[in-house]
Amino acid sequence: MIRVPVLLGDRSYDVLVGHGARHRLLEVLPDGAQRAAIVTQASIPWSVDAGIEQKVFTIGDGEDTKDLGTVEDLCRDFARWGLTRGDVVVAVGGGLVTDLAGFAAAMYHRGVPVVHVSTTLLGQVDAAIGGKTGVNLPEGKNLVGAYWQPHAVLCDTETLETLPPREYRNGLGELAKYRFLGAPDLLDLALDERVAACVRVKADVVASDEREGGRRMILNYGHTLGHAVEAASRFELRHGEAVAIGLVFAAELAWRLGRIDRARVDDHRATVAAYDLPMHIPPGIDLDEVRTFIGRDKKAVHGITWVLDGPSGVEPVRGVDPALVDECMEAVRA
């Protein structure tokens, strides 16, 4: 088992990565936890044994489930069961389950501890770590949420054996991202090491900027356009696929701004290609709609903040000419 600490003072926790990590659940539960509310989905063929009294709460599947209505349903179920702050919520699933159960845990009784048992590649390298929780509104993804650090995270690589190939590819989009954020070349590593290498980068960034005051924004590399394209595709494109397109777009934009050379753009394209991910905005996606979704990006405080590669690495960049953005969108259009 590989142990990666996330250092956040009295909210520090460990991420355990490895085959069968879910069997370590009892040892990572908060001291004295009496009962565990297990939140999962019917389509996830893995169960956990918390080693204390537990009850399973099953939520639906798909981004439509990730809304305030499901949070309310879950909190009402918790209340009927009598869950208290001395208990624990255990999220068993991908990013959807950990985002939603994490948010419900943050809200219920003004906060109960949550442990994430992540069962998707995207969840293990990204969503389960760092304490961002939340749900969607019809107006956009993840527009309502809270920072709520988990008590521990278990990344059980055995659970990835049943992950549908498309979901696996989806996680590869985030793996590709870490290549530009300081992770070593991951393609030659064993799966546990690959996941742990990404977790180390994420843990380091989160520890230095928990609430996205600055550096944490680099984790959104490829995401500003990615989120917009994902939403404009009505979630036909999976998150990781949209991020892959966003990485190539970001490289094109950085090149047009003179921040990187053409070889670095090619490096982005080669990395995305190595993971067999898309690098073009598919036909049928309305670019006007993509622009609208970009404008709603949570980082759009005073204009859009892009996250772009450059001489000192990936960093937030403001004040980019919208005409250049349009040019790059055309450049990555199929």
Ligand SMILES: NC(=O)c1ccc[n+]([C@@H]2O[C@H](COP(=O)([O-])OP(=O)(O)OC[C@H]3O[C@@H](n4cnc5c(N)ncnc54)[C@H](O)[C@@H]3O)[C@@H](O)[C@H]2O)c1
């Ligand atoms: N909080 C964050 O920092 C963060 C970061 C990135 C993404 N996210 C969020 O994560 C969500 C996407 O997460 P995801 O890609 O993990 O998708 P997901 O959670 O929707 O899971 C995809 C599908 O795989 C199924 N599944 C999960 N584990 C399985 C397994 N081991 N075997 C078989 N099927 C399994 C699920 O039931 C679901 O049908 C999005 O809502 C996104 O906004 C959050």
